[in-house]
Amino acid sequence: MTDDLTLAYENQSFVPGFDAISANWTVEAEALRRRLGDRAQTGLRYGQAPRQTFDLFLPDVTHPVGLMVFIHGGYWLATSPSTWSHLAAGALARDWAVAMPGYTLAPEARIHTITNEVETAIFAAAQIVTGPIVVTGHSAGGHLSARMACTDRTPDWAARLVRVVPISPVSDLAPLRHTAMNATLKIDAAEAATESPARLTKRDDVDCTIWVGGQERPAFLWQARLLSENWDCPWHVDPGKHHFDVIDALKDAESPLIQTLLD
Incomplete structure (x- = not known):
């Protein structure tokens, strides 16, 4: 029998001051949207379901360099693009447009359905912004960003995808089958293999x-x-960063994370 892995995948309890950290996300996100004005286009539709929308943030140039996509986390169970608007700041300062897809949350959607939704959302954003596409995401969003680079995904925008940078990704779903959250996620052996x-x-x-x-x-x-070993690609361990502040570097146009994404 496999041990219960719920604690192994619990993050909030191991980060002091999490409540204050999470409250500040909303404040920062709202501030960035206000600052951008009509360059913050929120709630753009890519489908008819309530959460099938994406937010698009445009730099102050006529022609953006390209499109950076940030996919939010929350174990496919929680949060939405509006929580994370501030993370567009670094890419915007370098004249990239930023899209943040929403997606249907579990249990209404299984993970393979969420993967399909994100692919469709990026297609919609790619119709608006030309140029190269880079995709990043955090935690469950890290999983979804990695999925966009897999050979089984062949969207119309695939030829424009140059880079993915999964942040704190869930790259193997099998361990989550042994956590309490799987009562909602309902990951089975088949989905763990294909997703x-x-x-x-x-x-x-x-x-x-x-x-x-x-x-x-x-x-x-x-x-x-x-994931680094199986894909034979580099991995970077950001010293001193926990699960919830490792993404803060996306706000800084000169951070190593932004340089890795956009250079």
């Missing part, structure tokens, strides 16, 4: 670097290294 990036093949023409915080739970360090 785990670490069990799939990366496209040769897509660059990839895995990013993870040095102070994350051991399970997330393992997940990051597993």
